[in-house]
Amino acid sequence: NAGVTQTPKFQVLKTGQSMTLQCAQDMNHNSMYWYRQDPGMGLRLIYYSASEGTTDKGEVPNGYNVSRLNKREFSLRLESAAPSQTSVYFCASSARTGGDYGYTFGSGTRLTVV
């Protein structure tokens, strides 16, 4: 089925470890996003990529890096994980930036940092 695929679905890291969350979409969308979801705080934008070859910071970028590998793939990297990064991470895509286009979300990655 067409959509946004995130891997892994679950991950436990020790403080200081690094990891990369993968995201791929097959809808030929131009724009991709990484959000984190924390209880009582809704979704907060970490980074986004308006189009292939561009990335920009969102509301909470500290401690993260991203790579727009190609039009399909947008990865999120934690270089040195901290307990504060325990969260559920969602990748999303849209045809383009510009709020009249809705987002399609992946099913999320639940990350625990101990």
Add this chain to the structure above:
Amino acid sequence: AQSVAQPEDQVNVAEGNPLTVKCTYSVSGNPYLFWYVQYPNRGLQFLLKYITGDNLVKGSYGFEAEFNKSQTSFHLKKPSALVSDSALYFCAVSPRSGAGSYQLTFGKGTKLSVIP
């Protein structure tokens, strides 16, 4: 910067009764407005959006929302609630242009529980 307020963390409603999930927003200029639903351990799913035109927007699963510019509100409604509507609901806003138009800003979410 734009913002969204969902004043109720939780809404409880009896099955068959009408439901309302409230949303107010703050944005420069005219907004694009969205509602998304999240079922347990799932990603967010699109319900409906207001872009322009009729202030009453109809969406998936019998949901509708009314855009009220003077009150800066976009409340989600359904005439008759189902137990299967129990989920977490998010309102989101984006300005039509200028700063912040690249993204949707989400509210904190409202947990809807429909009681059999």
